[in-house]
Amino acid sequence: MTIKTERARELITIIGNGKFITGKKQLSDQFDLNMSTIHRWQQPKESGGFDGIPSVWVESVLQLASEKADIDFLDDSELILELIRDSQSYEVVK
Numbered sequence: 514m515t516i517k518t519e520r521a522r523e524l525i526t527i528i529g530n531g532k533f534i535t536g537k538k539q540l541s542d543q544f545d546l547n548m549s550t551i552h553r554w555q556q557p558k559e560s561g562g563f564d565g566i567p568s569v570w571v572e573s574v575l576q577l578a579s580e581k582a583d584i585d586f587l588d589d590s591e592l593i594l595e596l597i598r599d600s601q602s603y604e605v606v607k
Contacts, residue, residue, distance in 0.1 A: 517565025522555040527578045568597050
């Protein structure tokens with residue numbers, strides 16, 4: 514796992530109130546994405562994943578996680594840089 518995939522898993526788990534699968538479901542419903550697409554956010558590219566949250570979704574994911582955890586992740590510039598550093602373009606897969 515990379516820092517980006519670890520952070521993705523952490524944020525998805527926070528959104529799911531401590532359950533990764535619940536977080537995937539909530540994000541899937543919220544963004545109208547396939548759950549397998551969201552699952553791939555926490556997988557490295559070598560394993561067929563996206564190697565982190567695609568930059569197009571970072572702000573929305575941080576907002577949802579902030580609401581669940583009562584922490585403002587959007588104020589954490591280091592976290593944001595970790596999530597977007599070396600981001601590749603992303604094609605939305607539904």
